[in-house]
Amino acid sequence: MKQEKGRIAIFTGHFGSGKTELAINYSIKLARQGQAVTVVDLDIVNPFFRSSEVRDVLEKEGIRLLSPNFVGTTVDVPSLPPEIYSVFQSKNDKVVFDVGGDDIGATALGRYYPYFMQEPYRMFFVVNVRRPLSSAPEQIIEMLKAVESRSRLKVTDLINNTNLMYETNLNHLLEGQMIVEQVAEKLNIPIAYISGVTDVIDKLPEKYSSKGFPIDIYLHPPWDRKDEV
Amino acid sequence: MSKVLMKGNEAIAEAAIQAGCRYFFGYPITPQNEIPAYMAKRLPEVGGCFIQAESEVSAINMVYGAAGAGARVMTSSSSPGISLKQEGLSYIAGAELPCVVVNMVRGGPGLGGIQPAQSDYFQATKGGGHGDYHLVVLAPSTIQEAVDLVMEGFDIADQYRNPVMILGDGMLGQMMEPVEFRPLSSKRELPPKTWATTGYTGDRPRNIINSLYIDPQVLEEHVKKIYQKYEEIKKNEVKVECYNCEDAEIIVAAYGTTARIVKSVIQKAKQEGINVGLIRPITLWPFPTSTFEEWAQREHIKAFMAVEMSMGQMVEDVRLSVNGKKPVFFYGRTGGMVPEPNAILAEIKKVIGGVLR
Numbered sequence: 387m388k389q390e391k392g393r394i395a396i397f398t399g400h401f402g403s404g405k406t407e408l409a410i411n412y413s414i415k416l417a418r419q420g421q422a423v424t425v426v427d428l429d430i431v432n433p434f435f436r437s438s439e440v441r442d443v444l445e446k447e448g449i450r451l452l453s454p455n456f457v458g459t460t461v462d463v464p465s466l467p468p469e470i471y472s473v474f475q476s477k478n479d480k481v482v483f484d485v486g487g488d489d490i491g492a493t494a495l496g497r498y499y500p501y502f503m504q505e506p507y508r509m510f511f512v513v514n515v516r517r518p519l520s521s522a523p524e525q526i527i528e529m530l531k532a533v534e535s536r537s538r539l540k541v542t543d544l545i546n547n548t549n550l551m552y553e554t555n556l557n558h559l560l561e562g563q564m565i566v567e568q569v570a571e572k573l574n575i576p577i578a579y580i581s582g583v584t585d586v587i588d589k590l591p592e593k594y595s596s597k598g599f600p601i602d603i604y605l606h607p608p609w610d611r612k613d614e615v
Numbered sequence: 616m617s618k619v620l621m622k623g624n625e626a627i628a629e630a631a632i633q634a635g636c637r638y639f640f641g642y643p644i645t646p647q648n649e650i651p652a653y654m655a656k657r658l659p660e661v662g663g664c665f666i667q668a669e670s671e672v673s674a675i676n677m678v679y680g681a682a683g684a685g686a687r688v689m690t691s692s693s694s695p696g697i698s699l700k701q702e703g704l705s706y707i708a709g710a711e712l713p714c715v716v717v718n719m720v721r722g723g724p725g726l727g728g729i730q731p732a733q734s735d736y737f738q739a740t741k742g743g744g745h746g747d748y749h750l751v752v753l754a755p756s757t758i759q760e761a762v763d764l765v766m767e768g769f770d771i772a773d774q775y776r777n778p779v780m781i782l783g784d785g786m787l788g789q790m791m792e793p794v795e796f797r798p799l800s801s802k803r804e805l806p807p808k809t810w811a812t813t814g815y816t817g818d819r820p821r822n823i824i825n826s827l828y829i830d831p832q833v834l835e836e837h838v839k840k841i842y843q844k845y846e847e848i849k850k851n852e853v854k855v856e857c858y859n860c861e862d863a864e865i866i867v868a869a870y871g872t873t874a875r876i877v878k879s880v881i882q883k884a885k886q887e888g889i890n891v892g893l894i895r896p897i898t899l900w901p902f903p904t905s906t907f908e909e910w911a912q913r914e915h916i917k918a919f920m921a922v923e924m925s926m927g928q929m930v931e932d933v934r935l936s937v938n939g940k941k942p943v944f945f946y947g948r949t950g951g952m953v954p955e956p957n958a959i960l961a962e963i964k965k966v967i968g969g970v971l972r
Contacts, residue, residue: 401649402622402791433646433729434789516620516793518629519656550620550793607790607872608953609879 392508394481396495398533399512400520401487404547406437408512408581409484410444411601417447422479424450427457428494430464431486440604450479466494474501489532499538510578511541513569515548515562523568530573543578544570545599554582556589563594618795623758624649624691624788627717627781628657630765631689633796636715637663638688640677642670642696645729646785647719650691671696675703675716682712683824685811687769691717693785694735695726697743704778705744709826711810711841713772715765716750717781719788720924722951730951731785731872736928739782740900747838749845750780751852752899754870758792764897766799771852773805775844782899784924786872786953848901855903856895857910863892865967866910868921868933870896873954877922880959891963892916899929907936917970920944922959924952942970 395412397405409425417423425444427437437444438453445451452473455465473481485491495502511530515521520529530541548554548562559582570577579599580590587600621629628650631639639654651667658665668674674690681688692700697718707714720735722728739752751771755761761783768779812822828834856874859881860866869877874895884891894910896903910916919937921930921944930945937943946962948954 402620402625432789433785435791514620516618518619518621518625518653521619550618551791553618553793607786607875608955609875 392506393477393479394483394502394505394507396483396485396507396509396539397512398485398492398495398509398537398541399487399545400514400517400526400529401431401491402517403487403512403514403520404549404581405487405512406435406484407601407603407605408510408545408547409482410437410440410604411581411599413444413449413482414447416480416482417449423448424452424473424479424481426470426473426481426483427451427453428466428470428483429486429491430454430466430494431488431491435605437484443604464494470498471501474498474504488529489536492533492537495537495539502539507539508542509537509539510543510545511575512545512547513562513566515565516550516558521565523565523572526565526569527572530569541573541575544575545579545581546577547581549582554586556586559586559590618793620791621758621794622649622789622791623761623783624719625653626758626762626794627691627765627783627788628653630762630796631715631769632657632661632663634687634766634769636687636689636769637661638681638686639663639665639690640668640674640681640688641690641692642668642674644693644696646721646731646788647691647693647717649788650717650719671699672703675700675707678714678716679703679707679710679712682707682714683710683812685808685813687773689715689717691719693719693721694723694732697735697738701738701744704750705746705748706826707778708744708748708750708841709746710824711776712824713769713776713778715768715772715779715781717765717783720782720784722949728951729785731787731953732924732949732951733784733871733873734925734928734949735782736899736923736925739780740902740932748841749848749900750778751775751848751901752780752782753854754782754897754899755787756871756874756895758787758790759794760897761787762794762796763799770799770803770805773808774803775848776810777844777848782871784872785951852898853901853903853905854897855906856893856897857906858893858895859890860892860894860910863890863916865918865920865963865970866892866894866916867959867963868894868896868907868919868929869923870899870929873922873924876954876956877959880956880963883956883960884963889963889967896929902932902936904932904936907933908938911937911940916941918942918944918966920946920963920966922954923947924954925949
């Protein structure tokens with residue numbers, strides 16, 4: 387990943403497209419470049435498998451994490467803490483918003499609209515064409531438009547994150563690339579990254595390799611958490 | 616069809632649609648909301664009907680109505696919502712109607728929490744509602760298995776005219792795995808629904824859906840007839856997986872999500888020279904009693920241990936099945952806490968140390 391310009395990065399996309407893993411990886415890459423990073427877990431949709439579950443990992447990297455109130459408890463109240471406003475005040479930190487899925491998740495961005503208007507932001511729209519209701523360009527565009535409308539923000543970049551988790555191979559990713567390229571062309575939005583686990587990204591053909599964004603997987607079900615061994 | 620990456624809840628909803636389910640009535644509750652949300656989007660596309668009822672009580676009674684008319688119908692909820700549906704489930708079982716009910720269990724009792732649990736085992740397998748009846752209870756441990764069991768569940772429901780419950784938990788509902796939707800490997804001969812209330816036209820006797828029997832003798836006969844059916848189900852429908860049991864010293868009994876954790880424990884134990892087996896009931900009712908009976912007679916098996924996300928519910932069926940032939944131990948976490956592999960392993964070591972001493 388090159389030195390990122392722009393202070394604010396927002397990860398949106400279909401429910402289950404991989405926003406959280408990407409937001410975690412993106413934040414860690416920024417932190418390792420020596421940047422001060424704050425991650426805002428803005429997911430008001432998912433009860434678990436969310437960035438707040440890797441608080442320890444993020445904190446070890448020196449990343450500040452802001453989570454909704456009551457996260458990880460037995461209360462599913464989508465209440466956001468006032469500390470989130472602080473990320474718009476300190477102009478030196480990089481800020482990564484991990485937003486909930488679909489247009490419903492993007493709704494939570496709306497309340498920060500006046501702040502997003504005050505400085506440039508990058509809003510990524512993450513696509514996994516192997517997810518239901520996101521296999522055709524029309525379906526992806528429909529959701530992207532809905533996310534823009536609910537958040538009142540504009541998607542600036544696409545990410546092709548096509549995967550079948552541990553069964554992913556290069557063909558899945560390239561097949562996804564064809565679809566995401568059609569979306570990019572129709573909407574005139576660039577594809578910023580092609581993401582996947584390192585094994586797959588290493589095999590990307592030359593013409594795509596500059597967009598390759600290798601990720602590590604941080605969210606595991608309890609039977610294959612590495613720290614348990 | 617090629618593989619897709621799906622959340623457990625979405626996959627269960629899609630599997631129902633592929634199995635011909637065209638009606639879904641439900642009321643939202645975490646952690647299963649993706650099921651009604653998916654149904655609301657998809658059912659209109661296939662000519663079906665989704666209704667968000669005003670409560671769980673009305674949702675289950677809508678299921679009663681649609682099932683009575685012969686439709687393939689499903690509802691889903693999580694623990695507190697399933698409690699509200701018990702009266703309707705008893706009526707549906709009493710009226711001998713087929714339907715599929717999904718329970719993505721969360722911590723209880725009461726309103727409890729939203730994290731995964733298995734503390735509705737008693738409710739699912741021992742009745743839940745009033746009267747003499749059983750649900751067929753299917754407990755998948757992977758999302759692919761959930762898909763396959765939902766599809767087969769509709770067939771089982773139709774074959775025996777009995778409600779089928781898919782008992783998952785929040786983890787299974789929320790996690791993602793690659794799945795494929797494939798036709799069932801075994802085709803069943805399903806009886807025509809001659810009993811369905813499809814409108815009286817005079818060319819057959821009137822069909823009446825009912826669970827009220829005023830004459831006690833008639834009611835007893837009716838219940839006995841239902842119980843004959845249950846004997847058939849016990850004979851034909853038991854599903855169980857035995858894993859690494861051949862050389863095991865101890866057999867762990869676990870289902871669903873917990874069985875997956877136990878499988879990773881088995882690998883760890885192997886590295887330490889301990890041989891642990893797993894009996895994973897896939898049908899919780901009918902319970903795989905004879906499988907436990909058989910393994911309990913093997914000399915190399917020193918003990919059994921049930922591991923559950925509850926204070927100990929399935930362990931009672933394990934004890935009844937092992938029938939005193941070997942000691943039966945229990946380890947569980949509850950309230951939405953998921954047992955950790957290391958903690959389970961420590962518990963196994965404790966049992967082995969105690970039994971062999």
